[in-house]
Amino acid sequence: MTPLPQPRVRPRGATPLSVARTLDRCTVLGPGNRAVIWVQGCPLRCQGCVAAETLPFEGGTSRSVAELADWLCALGDIEGVTFSGGEPFSQARGLAELLDAVRERRPDFGALAYSGFRHEALRRGGPDRIALLERLDLLVDGPYVAARHASLRWRGSDNQRLIPLTDRYTRFLDEPDTTAGIELSVAAGGALSWSGVPPTPGFRRRLEERLAARGFVLHTEARRER
Numbered sequence: 046m047t048p049l050p051q052p053r054v055r056p057r058g059a060t061p062l063s064v065a066r067t068l069d070r071c072t073v074l075g076p077g078n079r080a081v082i083w084v085q086g087c088p089l090r091c092q093g094c095v096a097a098e099t100l101p102f103e104g105g106t107s108r109s110v111a112e113l114a115d116w117l118c119a120l121g122d123i124e125g126v127t128f129s130g131g132e133p134f135s136q137a138r139g140l141a142e143l144l145d146a147v148r149e150r151r152p153d154f155g156a157l158a159y160s161g162f163r164h165e166a167l168r169r170g171g172p173d174r175i176a177l178l179e180r181l182d183l184l185v186d187g188p189y190v191a192a193r194h195a196s197l198r199w200r201g202s203d204n205q206r207l208i209p210l211t212d213r214y215t216r217f218l219d220e221p222d223t224t225a226g227i228e229l230s231v232a233a234g235g236a237l238s239w240s241g242v243p244p245t246p247g248f249r250r251r252l253e254e255r256l257a258a259r260g261f262v263l264h265t266e267a268r269r270e271r
């Protein structure tokens with residue numbers, strides 16, 4: 046009997062990721078000391094979005110899962126990684142593959158992701174989104190709503206929720222729910238970048254204006270760390 050043709054299966058780790066930028070140390074986008082990957086592209090358009098340069102799906106830098114896994118695993122003293130954007134769940138398959146690749150070498154590697162979609166919608170969003178949810182420890186869900194801006198830990202408006210998906214970070218959820226602030230970082234080439242959730246609306250514009258007055262420009266584009 047002639048065998049039925051088998052569906053093509055993409056090899057594990059073969060899904061490239063479109064990355065807006067990365068940061069190897071951050072303490073204001075989740076528990077502990079974390080790397081951050083801002084993915085490129087978001088289908089939503091929240092008024093007051095603080096990462097407008099990450100919204101188009103064009104642009105960004107194509108990074109392989111293997112390359113990003115090597116980078117994360119080489120950052121010896123970090124607690125885990127935070128996926129921000131852009132919309133991480135628009136690249137759910139690649140991010141799930143990335144966590145699998147990292148945890149082959151570092152099984153105790155933490156993972157947090159932001160999403161402009163609600164948790165319930167992501168659960169109905171297909172196998173790739175479910176696969177990413179199943180690999181996360183903490184989800185920050187929901188769109189940014191400027192009219193509900195609040196100075197909260199790791200999120201910008203009070204409709205956004207911290208949803209534990211494992212018990213890894215539950216102890217942090219009992220701590221005071223106040224802003225973690227922002228951080229400025231200087232990369233090896235001297236580029237200045239920032240991370241965090243702005244404590245007030247319009248914060249980024251004011252920050253950029255104040256830095257520009259001193260001759261600094263914020264770095265917002267992808268770069269390779271290694």
Ligand code: SF4
Nearest residue numbers: 087089091094131161
């Ligand atoms: S979901 Fe996030 S990245 Fe997308 S528009 Fe809203 S705030 Fe911006």
